[in-house]
Amino acid sequence: MASSSDFPQYQDGDVTIVVSTSKVYRLHSHTLRRVSDFFRNAFENGEAPRLTAAARRDGHTPYRFVLVQQHSDSDDRGAFISLNPITARAARVDLSGQDEDKCWDWLFGCFYGITPAFDTSTFGATVLDCSNLLEVADTIAAVTHIREVVDLALLRQDKVLWPSIATNPVVWAELGRRVKSPAIFREAVVHIVGKWKMLGEATKGQLRAATKELCQRKWDELELAKRAIEIRIAGHYPEFLCRNHVDKPHRTGYANDIYMWMALSCFRQYVSQSGNDGMNRQAEDGGYAWYKQFSQGGDAYLDHDAMRAFHTYFPMSSKACSVLESHMNVLKEDMKVFVKDLMVVRTHIDPATMEEVIKPWLTCTKVDKEDLPWYVLEEGAHDQ
Known part of the structure; x- marks a missing residue:
């Protein structure tokens, strides 16, 4: 039965x-065994000490x-050591600086x-x-159990989460991987691939090997698709221009x-020059900006002023002049189909919104x- 204190x-x-000196928890081994690899191994590596009647009366477990x-590093979260419950009082343990840490309340609370x-x-x-909770969970190999809690807490920050990921996707890709959040990880990878040429090698080096390999592969696939699309744009002929040899055109x-x-x-010269x-x-x-103009058509490129320069x-x-521009507009309509897949938005942030504050990229x-x-990893483990 749980008490009414900060933590049961x-x-x-x-x-x-x-x-710490002010944070002592009394929990169940069957619960800890289920949620933490550290405690599961600790309980399986030895039998629990048998307590005397006096020890039980004194509240020992x-x-x-x-x-x-x-380490002396203030960021060190520490590690657990197992002590004999009867002689533990004689152990000298430095627990300074841990009293105000609520993360253990949160972590053990998640277990219940x-x-x-x-x-x-x-x-x-x-x-x-969320980051602090992940750190303490990592000390006892329990990240898997709290990942949904962290994921939900972050996703609730909808309006600020997605712009933050767009701004710093490399950091968020790692966080998304740690908590196994499909939404956050996907969002980060889409932005990383989209702004791949904007990222320096040092920034890319912060990615985990598997994540970097994934982003590089997606970038290579996207580059191949863009190259094929540009060939189609440059070599396109409207269907009605084509002739059949059998018809003996004159x-x-x-x-x-x-x-x-x-x-x-005129169109091909523009494509070649740009x-x-x-x-x-x-x-x-x-x-992005180049393909976007093709997706918009109309006055997005080769507009009336540009045609006047041609004349x-x-x-x-x-x-x-009017007839020529009409034919140019027909040609522009054909281009929209070629770039349609490139302009698909697979993020939670609208590129139009991005354009207000940053230089956008393909998403x-x-x-x-x-x-x-x-x-x-799971599939590989399953296969083994």
């Missing part, structure tokens, strides 16, 4: 856990673990279905609390399409279930 003290618990710092009281006043405070038939041929010539200027997939944004070299009547990368690192 189970009177029937058979494990005493000393985290068969198991007793004390948290000790291994108690939701952590994270600080939700700011997004940064929530992330810090000069008049080709002459009737002169405006489309002119539009095609590609030479590095506006296509070679651009820092991976070609300074090739003057035409007003009506002819079309698809991260399947099979791409998740933990899925691969």
Whole structure:
């Protein structure tokens, strides 16, 4: 039966856990065995000491673990050592600096279905609390059990979570991997691949080997797709221009399409020039701005003013200018189909919103279930 203190003290618990001079927990070995690999191994490596009647009257438990710092570093979370419950009082353990740490309350509370009281006043405070909980869970190999709690706490920060991931996806990819959050990990990978050319080698080096390999593979696949799309854009002919040899086309038939041929010539020069200027997939944004104009069509590129510049070299009547622009618009409509897949948004943040504060990038990368690192590991373990 739980008490009304900050954290329940189970009177029937058979494990005493000393985290600090003011934090002593009495828990159940069967619960700890289920949620923590550390405690599972500790309980399986030896039998519990038999307590005398006097020891039981004094409140001793068969198991007793004390948290000790291994280094002088203030960030050291320490490690648990197992002590004889009868002679433990003689052990000298330095527990200074741990009294105010609520993380152990949160961690052990999770084992008993108690939701952590994270600080939700700011997004940064929530992330810090989640990170601290992950750290203490890692000391007893219990991250798997608390990952859903952390994932849910972060996802509740919807409005600020996704922009934060877009800004710093490398850090979030690691966090998403640790808590096995498909939503966070996918979001981070999509942004990493999209801004791959913007990231320096040092930043990419912060990625875990498996995550970096995944991002590199997705980037290579995207580059191959973009190259094929650019070839289609540069070599496209509207269907009605094509002729069948069997029909024995004549000069008049080709002459009737002169405006489309002119539009095609102008369009291809634009594609060639902008590609030479590095506006296509070679651009820092991976070609996002370039492909976006093709997806929009209309006045997004080769607009009326651009066509007027063309006519300074090739003057035409007003009506002819209008006809040429009409044919150019037909050509632009054809381009939309080619770049459609590149403009798919697979993130929770709208690129239009991104454009207000940062230089956007492609967010079309698809991260399947099979791409998740933990899925691969679990499948591999299962196969063995």
